[in-house]
Amino acid sequence: MSKNKSPTGFLVYEGPSVLDPSVQIAVIVNRVFGNATNAKTGAMAQSFIIRTDMKPNEAVRAKQDHAICGACPYAGGAGCYVSIKMVCSVYAAYQRGAYLKTTPDTVGQLCAALTEVGMLAGFRAGSYGDPAAAPYGVWEALIEPVRRAGGKTSGYTHQWSEKYAYMGRTADPAFRSLLMASAHGPVDALLANAEGWRAFTTFGSADELKDTPRMVMCPASKEAGHRLTCATCGGQSACNGRKSLDDRRANVGIVVHGSNYVKGLATAANEAAGR
Template sequence: MAKPNGVIVYEGPSELDGEPIVVIVTGLKRTANRKTGSMLSSWILLQNTPPCDAAKQGADVSICGDCKHREWGTCYVNLGHSPYNVYKAYKRGSYPIADINVIRSIADRTLRVGSYGDPAAVPEPVLRHLVRAVKGVTGYTHQWRKSTKHLANYCMASVDSIAEAKRAKALGFRTFRIILEGEELLDDEYYCPALDGKATCDNCLSCNGYANGGDRKNPVIVLHGSSYKVRRYKRIMELRNQKKGFKHLLPQRSV
């Protein structure tokens, strides 16, 4: 039997609202992504709703929580690509439940915790065992304001302003901040080296919260690209910084 490219590591209620979700790890067959290298990916999906439909209906709150990019329609993940393909494969029964052999086989691999979906949706014991099974992780959460302190051990607080960065640090998180061209960095920040190809996430692994202990600096990334999502995000941030309204820019959700 051919080795599957992914396995199920959790099926059960979301920690965010109790709805049934699934966590799938893919990339068991190594590939090389320009930015992430050969990292494993983990997908946090609703069990019974395709990702695009979930986003349109607002059901993605079960896996994304109150992430502002969910509301703004500025999430960088293309739901019609990898998340949808993983969901389809899951519904076809293509992914077995992870067993001890799979766990042993990924001991020398690195993992992106939440390639889509927020790690806060996953029960803490599941997340902890998954992180311990691999060599290193990267992870990001928008749920840092809530009682998710355990996530600081392996996730960065995703923030979009200096005020948010300061608040997240006060709550015990390291931060990953998105900035616009020309914005200044704080004294404890540096540019993400993956943006100009100096490193891949796979060999950098700085975005792992306090997994390695100690006080470390915090990466930032300059918003880049020209997609409609990037243009919308830039406009929202400009209006937000000017303390002006931007509801007219937000996507409409179906009921």
């Protein structure tokens, strides 16, 4: 790396997966310098959770992505919306040592400083992979400084519920203050609320979403007219968890089109039934 060149990204965790300690994972943070291209999230730093021993597309194909995705209904090739090609690029860069190894605190402080000067809108936890696969302290160090600097943060976990958690290894409850529970349908959202989470919820139709109490539509969705991105979203709808027990903000909902919703629900239902 030349003296003046910004690093491609940062390696902030390398160690066992919390979801399956027999598997080594890495957490990569990139797009720190405000060049995010994701249309939904805008200029937010991105973070990827990957296995260190297997190409991401191979892990999906072999259904070996549980160590980074838990029992997410979209894992194992069942309809995850993230571009696996992009994740493979991150893996390749990791393998050739392109990411600067440093601490989550350092990157959290860097993101906060860039947020303060307007070069970064915020931080996305788990652009690929479930943040709960890495220890809570990693994410706290990345997210809290950005929040204090006035930046937006977003993140989601399926590990709030045993039915989505690999081997029943549910997320550290402390994640409730940082992440949304990924839920599917109104009942799932209520269950997440009962467990102390705010829920980001998929619906099969806009009508179902609108009929659900305490549910706001994601303003980045097609149904909401793509009014905002995660970088500009805030207040009621921001996907930044439940900051404290006094945080009574609504859940957030989105309509999922095509077969993914049905497939996801079917998988979740099968898992819940132990099939």
